[in-house]
Amino acid sequence: QVRLVESGGRSVQAGESLRLSCVGSGPTFSSSAMGWFRQAPGKEREFVASINWIGTSTYYAASVKGRFTISRDNTRNTVNLQMNSLKADDTAVYYCNTVDYYDYGPARPFGSWGQGTQVTVSS
8 A cells, every 4th residue: 555745835925836745655655646635614524636646647627627737757757746825725735645536626535634734825
């Protein structure tokens, strides 16, 4: 099973950028589709972005499309989330996970959740 550790979250002002990273361990990371999810206070966890196992296909939630970019480096067992033009509504704990990838809709997570990384955007 892939174990995942997220990092890179911090407090920023609206309009700024952040880059989150997710490092995975285990022999199957490089063959696993990956996704980013987030959970805001008082809300359910929601899908943000996903990428297929080789990095050739991505899918984004409508709320982040055009602002966020997901990428991966299988040589380093890493999946990144570049977040630009951040808004207060992006404030949440961000998690990565292994997913069932679909290029026509939100990915479905199926692995264990890590501790996440907190992103706070002040307006």
